[in-house]
Structure formats: C-alpha cells, structure tokens
Amino acid sequence: MIKSNIKRLLQYRLCLTKFKELGYSRIFSYNLGNEAGVSPEQVRKDFSIHGITGNKKAGYEIESLLIILNQIFRMDEIHNVILVGMGHIGTALANYNNHFIGQNVYLVAGFDMDPAKQNKKTGIPVFPLDKLSELIEGFQVSTAIITVPPVSAQEVCNNLIDKGIKGILNFAPIVLKAPKNIIVNNINLSTEIEAIVYYLNQQK
Amino acid sequence: MIKSNIKRLLQYRLCLTKFKELGYSRIFSYNLGNEAGVSPEQVRKDFSIHGITGNKKAGYEIESLLIILNQIFRMDEIHNVILVGMGHIGTALANYNNHFIGQNVYLVAGFDMDPAKQNKKTGIPVFPLDKLSELIEGFQVSTAIITVPPVSAQEVCNNLIDKGIKGILNFAPIVLKAPKNIIVNNINLSTEIEAIVYYLNQQK
DNA sequence: TAGATTGTTAATCGATTAACAATC
C-alpha cells in the first residue's frame, strides 16, 4: 500500500509546478496546503519527515523545493515502463504516450497476445508476450502496468516478475499476489465509483 | 477520502463472486482474507463493523454475505453515472459501457465541448455541455466522472455541482475543491506510477 | 467431545492534529 505521505508529496510537487508557472518563487505552507487540499500543519509535517526545511519567515522557495522533491522521487533519472494488455484502458494510457505519466517516466512498449492488437495504431509499439524478456532487458525496465482481464492478470503478473519486473501497477480487478520484495499497486476503478455511491447513500 | 474498510468490503464482494462462480457455498475468513490479500482477523473485524456475522464453526455463507454486501452498497438499486471529457481515458471508460463499473451502475451519457468528440463512436452517446441539466434530471444522475484536462477540471466540477451532482470521481491531476457535502474521489494515475518508482528506489 | 473458527475486546501501531517555542 502506498503511504499517504508519499501521495501528498507527489501532489505538492504538482501544485508547486503550477505555482511556478504562475510566476511565484516562494510559497507558505498555508498556500500549498490550500492547493493540495490539506492543512498547513500537514504540509510542514510531511516535509519534516523527509528533512525538508523552509525559512521561518519567508516560507519555502519553490524552485529548491522542486529540486528536492525531484531527488526524493528520482525524477532526474529516466524510468522506462511497459504495459501489458492493449484493451480500452491500456490503449488509453498508451495514447498519452509519456504524457500521463510524470516527467522522465516513459511508456516504451505495450504487449498483447492478440496479433490484431499488435498492429493497432497507438502511441507506443505493441509486441507479443514472447518479446517480454528482450524488451525488459533492452530498455532496463523495472516497472510494468497490467491492464489485462482479471482472469489472466495473476498469470501475467507471475510472468512479469519472472522476467525481472520489480514494480507493478495493476488495473485488473483482483488483488495480485507477489513476493514481498515486489511493489504492487492495485487500482480498481469500479470500486472507486462504488465507494462514492456508498458515501452518497450514507448521507441520506 | 475513501475509508480502507469500505474499499476492502468491495474487494471481498468481488472475491465472493469469484468463489461463488467456482461453486463454493461457504467460506472461512481465512480463505477470503487470502484472496483479498488481508489477514483473517481483518476480514472478521471489517464484517464486525457492519454487524455482519457468520457461523462459529462453519464460517460464512457466500450467498447471504453477497446479499448483505449488496444492501450495504445499494447494489440492488440502479445508479446512473455521467462522464465529462471524452479524451483517451474518458473514451476508454465509455467503451466499457457498464462493464467496468459494478452491477447496476450505468454510464448513461458522456459530455465534451468539442463537437468532433460528440460524433465519435463510443459505447455511450456524447453531448455538448449545455445538455447537462437535461440529462442529469432525466436520468436522475447524482454521480459524475471527470476526465477533462486539469486546467478545466475545477470549472467542470463547479458546473456539475451547480447542476445537482453530489459525487465526483476525478481523474484530472488536481485536487478538486468542493463543499463538504459533496463526495469527491481524486485519482491521479501518474502519481500511482511515481509512487511505485519511489518505493523501488527505497529498496536499493 | 475436541478442535477449529468466530466475534469482540484490548493492545499496539501509525498517522493526523494541536500546541508552542524558536526565529526570521
């Protein structure tokens, strides 16, 4: 499970980029918290955890904050990512190419067992699964996105780990089982909608 | 923010459906926890919170568990959902029609300001934004999905709330601001990948 | 019955919030 603290830091980074584009050079915890939807104390605490300090009177300098955050998240290095399953969601992510994912994160290849999908025109080249090893090694990929149907997700997951993948973002609606040293982030889009429906009914 | 307890209950529901299809009629907290990736104690505790009880020796009956969960999440009623922004992600979700979202949750209409997107062939009809009121009222919609670019997301959000929407699933990479009575679930896909990259580097 | 499983209470853990001294 991804820590809230980490998610918020990444959110702060987005907000800071926005403030920078608006021409700001310094910012207070209050402004950043307001933009990120959290309290100023939470912002300072989050920074404190990672040893990030500001200026007692003048808040934080946006530029240096961004540099520190980029270091924490290794955004100064290139991270190649692959995607398995060129269905609707997979194709959508591929069409963003490296735009949906952050700075210096690149979707270098897609995979699908269906030859028709392999010829499909998307933002990234699509290969059959027997090319996995070759491309993972060639592009030095350690992170993969799974967008296959739930029945085949665990099998694909095992296959990816076997080929050297260490981190997985899974969109298939099952909880993937993997060794503890593998980072698995399960996202279930239907659950996110159903939870909203639940809370709406709670209000009544 | 969605409680973990609620997310897990929805996950249990998926697992139970799977077990049912495999022909099982009863299940122990251990089996369910194993499938959902949590401890048996966590399963029992989650059930306990909602007053769900099993049988001291024979575990839980799958069929009645599913009935109770469906009641908790109002899955016996129809929930119509709309989607604003027919870009890559929006189109992908629309193409699933009501398959990506749960039982009795239907994507009834998409919206986009671009007339070209309005004619695009997708699983759902696409309208200009001035039809929002008409369709929200006609289909009695209270939940919307936002898949527009970040610059227009807050404006779309305000517009939706103004038209009577009470719950929002937001894929735009900003934290939407909304009154407390509005349920907002912000999902940032790039953050999910970047968090994995972070944890992978932590291991080194 | 004996053994296994539930349901709940208590203990622990972690995360958020509050408070406030330090200080720019």
Place this chain on the structure above:
DNA sequence: TAGATTGTTAATCGATTAACAATC
C-alpha cells in the same frame, strides 16, 4: 521590534493486530 511562520514535540485519533472467550 512585533508579528507571522516554521519545525518539532506532544496529544489525539483512528486503524490494525493480537488475544482469547464463546461456541458450533
């Protein structure tokens, strides 16, 4: 300087885990 803001410590809150009596 006075006032505002940070950074950290302590307090609170909530969620998870452990323990175990009840019991099928």
